[in-house]
Amino acid sequence: MKNVYCPDCNAALELCTGSGRCAACHKVYRLEARCPVCQQPLEVLKACGAVDYFCRNGHGLISKKRVEFTPV
Known part of the structure; x- marks a missing residue:
């Protein structure tokens, strides 16, 4: 997974399942x-x-x- 950055301070986020924390x-x-x-939200399909x-x-x-992945 590529690095995801904080939208407020631009620091790299520490990734957890479904979320990211800015240290x-x-x-x-x-x-x-x-x-x-297209940058539109994707549907997540989970099976087995x-x-x-x-x-x-x-x-x-x-x-x-x-x-x-985009921080929301």
């Missing part, structure tokens, strides 16, 4: 999976322990390696 300003952000092509991402805007299944 510099002590804020916690929920992380949203976004399509690398696997997690997949689907773009409803015509880009289909998105590889976990390509998903961009």
